[in-house]
Amino acid sequence: MHDPIKLLSTDFDGTLHEESDEPPIPFPAQRMIGRMQARGVIWVINTGRDLPSLLDSLVRARFPNRPDFVVTVEREIHERRDSTYIGWADWNSRCGKAHERIFAQVRSDMPRLANWINRRFEAKVYEDTYSPLCLIAQSSQDADVIHDYLNDYCSNVPNLTVVRNHIYARLSHADYNKGSALAEIARRVGVTPGETAAAGDHLNDLPMLSTTRARWLIAPSNAVEQVKALVRQQNGYVSDQPHGYGLARGLEQIEMSCRCD
Secondary structure, three states: OOOOOOEEEEOOEOOOEOOOOOOOOOHHHHHHHHHHHHOOOEEEEEOOOOHHHHHHHHHHOOOOOOOOEEEEOOOEEEEEEOOEEEEOHHHHHHHHHHHHHHHHHHHHHHHHHHHHHHHHOOOEEEEEOOEEEEEEOOOHHHHHHHHHHHHHHHOOOOOEEEEEEOOEEEEEEOOOOHHHHHHHHHHHHOOOHHHEEEEOOOHHHHHHOOOOOOOEEEEOOOOOHHHHHHHHHOOOEEOOOOHHHHHHHHHHHHHHHHHHO
16 A cells, blocks of 8 residues: 555654553554554654653553654654664754753743742742753643743743643753654655654644644644644644544544545
């Protein structure tokens, strides 16, 4: 069978994987991705997780296939070579240096931002390897308010943005995100946006859920309204099924529509 899709980029949590389900990656998604990879489709997991966390969850989910590429913390690219993932040194180095420069500009403001959040909310505010300010809010409603506050701050700092997924958020360089990482992988493997599909459920997926990055767009039923609206505006597929079930159904719909063309 000829695949209209040559490159598939899927978010992980909430789009492919749901920790509370059994199995966490449903069998329809496992079978669909397995068949696509067997036909030569390149699969990318495009996630906010770091690499050890992602690989651990794939093992615990007992998922038999492994992605060809992994984008971690929404920006770093790793390629599978045999059973190991090797980071793309040039991309990841440029990415790291860009973040170092922009974080150096704003680091002195971080105590003030953290203090504003801590005075108003029961939230965990901390620094890690990837951002001088990271957030775990108590609720999505709290995260919405904090997100607006951080967006206001970032509007005064060129190239600084907030990356958000549910109650989690971090600061990031605006040039490095799930969309730009996907575009770089596509460029190097020689795949066009017209041969690419992307699936996601939350705000940090928005940069890759664009027809400038992928012709076919998929959102599961649990996706936030901003994601569903953007996918519908671009004639993408919004499933009435959640998580990996919705992803599998979306990929089936793409296959069926291409057979009819």
